Amino acid sequence: MAEAGTEPKPKKAKVLSEETKKRKRESDKIKGRTRINIGPAFARWRELKEEEGCPTDADLAIMLLD
Structure with a gap:
């Protein structure tokens, strides 16, 4: 922690x-x-990714395309 009056x-x-x-x-x-x-x-x-439980963006994209 920095002393009073000094900057990191x-x-x-x-x-x-x-x-x-x-x-x-x-x-x-x-x-x-x-x-x-x-x-x-x-x-x-991001909301849809979380709702669907997809761990990666690629997984969500594949699910939607299928």
Whole structure:
């Protein structure tokens, strides 16, 4: 706990190597191929997921498609 009148030290930002950045970009690109944006329906999606007892978004999507 910080003493009275002192502020906690700010966290240092991690410095990533160019190779790490490149791998991250590739990973994000692959993940982006399977993502969809359902906008304002997101809250309803979460409610339905919970009501149906689906552990993952993929499980809910499969149930709805079947």
